[in-house]
Amino acid sequence: MDFEIFKNAIPSMGLLGALFAGGLAYSSVKFKVEEDPRKGEIEKVLPGANCGACGYPGCASFAEAVVKEETVCDGCPVGGPDIAEQVATIMGVDAGASSKERQIAQLLCQGGKAETFNQADYQGIPKCRAANRVANSKSCEYGCLGFGDCVSVCAFGAMYMDDNGLPVIDTDKCTGCGKCVSECPRSIIALMSNTEHIVVRCKSVLKGKEVKQACEKGCIGCTLCAKKCPVDAIEMVNNLPVVDAETCVGCGACVQACPTDAILETPYETIKIEKPKEEVLVITEDCVGCTLCAQKCPVDAIAGDPGNKHELDTKACINCGQCVKVCPKDAIEYQ
Amino acid sequence: MGDLGELFGSLVMIFMTAAITNNFILSQFLGICPFLGVSKEVPTAFSMGLATTFVMTTSAVCVWAVNSLILVPLGLGYLKYVAFILVIASFVQLTEMVIKKVSPPLYKALGIFLPLITTNCAILGLALMIPMNNYNFIESTIFGLGAGAGFTLAIVLMAGMRERLEFADVPAALKGAPITLLIAGLMAMAFMGFSGL
Numbered sequence: 001m002d003f004e005i006f007k008n009a010i011p012s013m014g015l016l017g018a019l020f021a022g023g024l025a026y027s028s029v030k031f032k033v034e035e036d037p038r039k040g041e042i043e044k045v046l047p048g049a050n051c052g053a054c055g056y057p058g059c060a061s062f063a064e065a066v067v068k069e070e071t072v073c074d075g076c077p078v079g080g081p082d083i084a085e086q087v088a089t090i091m092g093v094d095a096g097a098s099s100k101e102r103q104i105a106q107l108l109c110q111g112g113k114a115e116t117f118n119q120a121d122y123q124g125i126p127k128c129r130a131a132n133r134v135a136n137s138k139s140c141e142y143g144c145l146g147f148g149d150c151v152s153v154c155a156f157g158a159m160y161m162d163d164n165g166l167p168v169i170d171t172d173k174c175t176g177c178g179k180c181v182s183e184c185p186r187s188i189i190a191l192m193s194n195t196e197h198i199v200v201r202c203k204s205v206l207k208g209k210e211v212k213q214a215c216e217k218g219c220i221g222c223t224l225c226a227k228k229c230p231v232d233a234i235e236m237v238n239n240l241p242v243v244d245a246e247t248c249v250g251c252g253a254c255v256q257a258c259p260t261d262a263i264l265e266t267p268y269e270t271i272k273i274e275k276p277k278e279e280v281l282v283i284t285e286d287c288v289g290c291t292l293c294a295q296k297c298p299v300d301a302i303a304g305d306p307g308n309k310h311e312l313d314t315k316a317c318i319n320c321g322q323c324v325k326v327c328p329k330d331a332i333e334y335q
Numbered sequence: 336m337g338d339l340g341e342l343f344g345s346l347v348m349i350f351m352t353a354a355i356t357n358n359f360i361l362s363q364f365l366g367i368c369p370f371l372g373v374s375k376e377v378p379t380a381f382s383m384g385l386a387t388t389f390v391m392t393t394s395a396v397c398v399w400a401v402n403s404l405i406l407v408p409l410g411l412g413y414l415k416y417v418a419f420i421l422v423i424a425s426f427v428q429l430t431e432m433v434i435k436k437v438s439p440p441l442y443k444a445l446g447i448f449l450p451l452i453t454t455n456c457a458i459l460g461l462a463l464m465i466p467m468n469n470y471n472f473i474e475s476t477i478f479g480l481g482a483g484a485g486f487t488l489a490i491v492l493m494a495g496m497r498e499r500l501e502f503a504d505v506p507a508a509l510k511g512a513p514i515t516l517l518i519a520g521l522m523a524m525a526f527m528g529f530s531g532l
Contacts, residue, residue: 005452008409016418020425027429031436 025044036067038090042261046076051155053077053177056302066091077102077175078156103176103191105169110217111143112164127226131198132185140205140214144188149181196245199256205238212260215280219262225254230298230322249320251298281323286331293323293332348475353481359457360489360517361526366457369448370490371515379444380494381487386434386445388483390426390452391461395479398462399472404465407466419462420453441498457486476519492522 026143042063050058054075057063065071066087073091074084089243122137128149133139138145146165158173159180167180171194172302181189188203198221204211208220226232233247234254241254241263254263283293283302287309294302294310305312312323312332324332354366359365365385373383401418405411427500431449435442442449452458461482466474497517 009411011412011415012405012409012411013414016405016421020421024425024428024432027432031432033435033439 006177007276022119027098035053039063039067039069041090042066043087044094045079045083047078047083047091049078051078051177053175056259060100069296077177080172102194103178103207104171104174105176105178105189106145106199107167107169107189107197108201108203109142109144109166109188111140111215112146112266115216115218115225116140116143116214129183129185131264132157137195140204140211141203141217142186142188142206143215143218143241149183150189153179154178154184176201193245196243196248197250197262197265198252199265200241200243200263205240207239211239217262220260224233224257224259225263228253230296230320249298249322251318251320253298268323280335281312281317281321281332282314282335283310283312284331285309286329286334287327288329290328292326292328293307296322296326298322338527342363345468346473349474350477350481353478355529357487358489358526358529359460360486361523363459363460364523366455366486367452367519370486370493370519371512373445373448374490374493374497374515376444377491377494377498379441380464380490382438382441383445383448384483384487384490386430386487387452387455387457388424388450388480390430390475391458391483392479393426394419394458394462395475396501397426398470399470401477402455402466406444411461412466413465415463416459419459423458423462423495424453445521446479455481489522493518494523 039060040063043060046059046063048059052058054062054071054077056062056071059076062071064075066073066075068153073088073093074081076083076087077151079087110333114224116139119139120135122131124132126147128145128147133149142236144166146161148161148167150167151159151161152236155177156173156175158170158175159167160170162168167189168193169180174306176191178191181187181191185323188204202211202215202217202219204214204218206214211218211220219240221236221264223236223241225241226234230251230253231247231249231328233244233249234241235244236242242255250265255265257299289294289303289307291304291305293303293308294300298320300324301313302310303313324330324334352358357363360367361369369383369387392400398419399420401414406415406418427450430452431442433451436446461479465478467476468478472480493515495516500514500518509517
């Protein structure tokens with residue numbers, strides 16, 4: 001074999017390659033883009049799913065926003081508290097300082113197999129979307145169809161169907177992405193803030209008698225909850241109570257009042273209270289015994305005769321702060 | 336003076352041929368990928384056109400130099416693909432660095448289509464046509480510039496039409512890629528009218 005042919009080819013190509021490599025090496029230094037090193041570090045600890053649940057196009061954009069302090073360290077709903085802490089450590093801030101509020105999917109129906117019945121035998125495609133198209137086989141035309149369309153779209157394994165034929169949402173795993181909400185043909189899954197702790201778990205707008213016939217746990221529109229609410233946070237709309245999250249103090253009076261258990265307190269621990277639990281309300285000597293606080297107290301923790309100083313049962317008190325607001329003499333304080 | 340006039344005339348001819356009569360996209364159907372991919376908005380399309388023009392012109396100059404100074408004298412014609420791709424890839428890399436530094440939003444808007452200029456057949460086609468047509472240094476430069484201008488013209492025209500199409504009542508089956516391809520075909524037919532020039 002004649003090696004002469006390599007004599008020109010290899011050096012010339014090598015020279016050419018070396019020339020361009022050198023040029024690029026020079027320009028890579030010359031046009032170097034300075035990036036905040038924290039961005040790369042944050043990207044590494046993020047889940048990397050690029051799901052967009054944080055509101056940014058991907059994990060890289062989220063990391064950039066965190067570095068620019070446009071968003072909070074715990075803005076990644078998938079990562080949860082662990083990732084938030086790692087991100088906060090990289091940013092050199094305290095994770096607890098940022099907001100913990102997040103969106104969680106809530107099922108607004110309690111009509112499972114035990115509470116409702118089938119008025120017809122549906123044998124079509126086993127999908128909620130298909131079943132919702134044909135005449136109503138379930139006793140409640142607003143209730144969960146129970147084929148689990150929502151469970152199948154959940155990308156985070158945060159949902160499963162229980163034995164009663166209702167989807168259960170794992171509030172820890174739920175990222176609030178909203179896929180199940182848009183998938184449900186009957187719109188009985190809603191995104192709610194984890195600071196909203198009272199949820200009306202019924203969407204039936206029918207009159208009380210019809211609801212009672214269809215489901216054991218449906219809202220019959222009796223308005224008891226609205227009447228019992230100490231802060232008037234509940235308004236009846238279309239035979240259903242609507243809770244105003246701003247006004248609601250989470251005392252649970254409505255939950256106790258509901259005859260069909262259609263209102264439930266949410267299972268998660270983050271209950272909004274005005275002051276930390278360690279502080280207790282105390283009635284001071286300024287009390288003139290007007291009884292306003294006792295009337296307002298949703299849990300009857302205040303007792304006393306008119307004209308005399310009232311007593312507050314700190315065990316029963318839920319720290320809702322309603323009494324502090326109504327007291328004309330500012331005689332109730334946190335201690 | 337006559338020679339200079341003749342030279343200028345031939346250069347204008349090369350430019351016009353590359354830009355319009357033999358438009359790389361609409362007559363030779365080279366570089367369709369960015370033509371369809373980055374033609375959603377006029378400003379982005381125009382920037383893509385400029386980036387491609389830059390790579391085309393610089394590559395044309397380098398390709399001419401590599402071809403006539405290295406490949407032909409050493410009888411290494413069979414290495415032209417490797418050598419040309421090396422030239423093109425280097426300039427695309429350089430362009431990418433400059434754009435990333437100078438305009439991060441543009442870098443994001445061009446996305447994958449910027450590095451894809453490397454494998455854009457319009458540019459390799461241009462590189463291969465230079466030795467084929469025996470262009471000299473100035474002719475090669477003008478050829479590259481003309482090809483880039485033609486590419487920019489086509490992609491900006493396309494982007495302008497697609498911007499208006501956003502608000503047009505397109506039948507459902509033709510929405511998106513199908514109508515874009517139809518437009519490309521119609522534009523190509525319109526450009527055939529220039530072949531008589």
